[in-house]
Amino acid sequence: MLPKLQVALDNTSFEDALESVTQYGEFIDVIEVGTILCVAEGMVPVRKLRALYPNKIILADIKGADAGNILAKQCYEAGADWMTVICCADVQTMVGMKKVANTYENHDVQIELYGDWTFDQAKAWRDAGLEQVVYHRSRDAQAAGKGWEQEDLDKIGKLCDLGFKVTITGGLNVEDLAFFKDYPIYCVIAGRGIRDAENPAQAAQDFKAEIARIWG
């Protein structure tokens, strides 16, 4: 299966997000309501995007840390297919979300890997039934000049070996994708690489073409 293409709508208003996604929504697989947009308007954009894109995967990137059961109900009832949990949350919080996800078809929870998580924790997440992780360079780490390195690949490989569906993100451009060619990446998240492109529809199709070329 080819890696899916996910675009993060990290706009500060739904109007801006809408103006953006209508340009490339048809070409991508996963529409992410980014944390910034969730912080701005909560689940309102999730509901609207669900109505506008009934056949796309909608992700609510809330990075939940607690009260997993309640947050999951909020996200899924609003129409999200996937939601995110922060990796330093208690595993019970993740399990709480996952249990709610499992009451729907094809709903899931992505664990956002920030900071000093360990592979012992990752094993515990897998043992608890979690299936997806998001591996990234943080936006602020990028701004501080941190690039993609062999160390990242090694970690991604270990996560794949544990049986996780691994999504990658963090300022990814089309040219970055080949770096990950030896791994069965589940999802590639692009944000500014598509949203801020001169021609976002073309940029989305370039990502899809490069994904097909590498993993096809």
Place this chain on the structure above:
Amino acid sequence: MLPKLQVALDNTSFEDALESVTQYGEFIDVIEVGTILCVAEGMVPVRKLRALYPNKIILADIKGADAGNILAKQCYEAGADWMTVICCADVQTMVGMKKVANTYENHDVQIELYGDWTFDQAKAWRDAGLEQVVYHRSRDAQAAGKGWEQEDLDKIGKLCDLGFKVTITGGLNVEDLAFFKDYPIYCVIAGRGIRDAENPAQAAQDFKAEIARIWG
């Protein structure tokens, strides 16, 4: 200075939160727009509560993990005095928020301590200029039966020694407060202990009275 009393509005709609806070808002110091309410409606409840309670501290409990600068602008422009960052965020994310906070008077960032944070990290946060931490039992850990223990007090003491203003939270009832009497607690967060009380106004006043009795 007596510990402040903060109540977390973890309602799933602003209407519910409003019905709740109008009963005890005048008796408390910090009105927290809880993560659940932020996930539901974003910054909308922050704006409304700012207008309704011009003299109270309003906290946006978004537990940000990345893009600190942008999230901080969102919270503070909506009228929050304080916001939260998750402890596994990059220190640059925390610094990004704190810098925006410092452009306002009396605005601040609380670091939410979840999972396996370390005192080495805590020192790094202090060195980077962060001043507030929130120490808690997670809601899901509580549900799994975890109580307050001596170990918690030891950690709280070490955080105070590092120079942090330490807030405590996690299913706190009035009877729990005396357990923390030897420490200069900055804020006591109550949620269901006040919101779900038979008489929330009385419960808020009971918390204030007990705080004054212990720390006064």
